[in-house]
Amino acid sequence: MASEHDRAVLQAIFNPTTPFGDIPGLNQEEELIDYDSGFNTELLKQVKELEMRGVSAAEAGDLQTALQLFSQAIQILPQRASAYNNRAQALRLKGNTAGALEDLNQAISLSGSTGRAACQALVQRGLLCRLAGQDDEARADFEKAAALGSEFARQQAVLLNPYAALCNKMLSKVINKLRNPEVSDMQ
Incomplete structure (x- = not known):
């Protein structure tokens, strides 16, 4: 059986764009959940x-109806993060980035930065920061979401880390030389 270090080395060899020692799914033993047990079951069902x-309306292109439905859900259970996440997505699709960021911040705060809602909000906020050219803020959000188990966020964090990119490029060259010694001698 391979040790954790062995798996990290193999991960670096076969997936050189991930940081050394970063084994997707290694520390994630259970699926992310949102803690809805503290809410009234009837209200939760309604929300x-x-x-x-609201998601169906948004997928059908009716963003105004989606926003109304998400806002109704927020009015019923204002301490639940999920509806803020959904409304943020609809706001972003309508071009209201400031409103989307407000809702994402609220979702992260309400979730205590744990669970599926926090992970989704961090990824969405990271994407908005990246679009705005705020790479440091985007990287911080992606790293937090990656720690919660988001593989997409992990990849984005690596892409935004100039040191990791340089190390991964050098590691890729070494691995290519090991795989094809006769080709690398000619270059």
């Missing part, structure tokens, strides 16, 4: 139904 209808 989840509103959110599902």
Whole structure:
């Protein structure tokens, strides 16, 4: 059986764009969940139904209806992060980046930076920061989301880390030389 270090070395060889020692899924033993047990079950059921209808409306292109449904869900359970995440996505699609960021910040705060809602909000906020050219803020959000288990966020964090990119490029060259010694001697 391979040790954790052995798996890290193999990960670096076969996936040189990930940071050394970063083994996707290694520390994630259970699926991210949101802690909804503290909410009234009838209200929670009502809110989840509103959110599902809102997602369907957004997917159908009816962003105004989606926003109304997500806002209704927030009015019913204002301490639940999920509807803020969904409304942020609809706001972003409508071009309201400031409103989307407000909702994402609220979702992160309400979630205590744990669970699926926090992970999704951090990824969304990271993307908005990246689009705005705020790479340091984007990288910080992606790193937090990666720590919560988001493989997409992990990849984005690596792409935004200039040191990791340089190390990975050098490691790729070494690995290519090891794989094809006769080709690398000619270059």
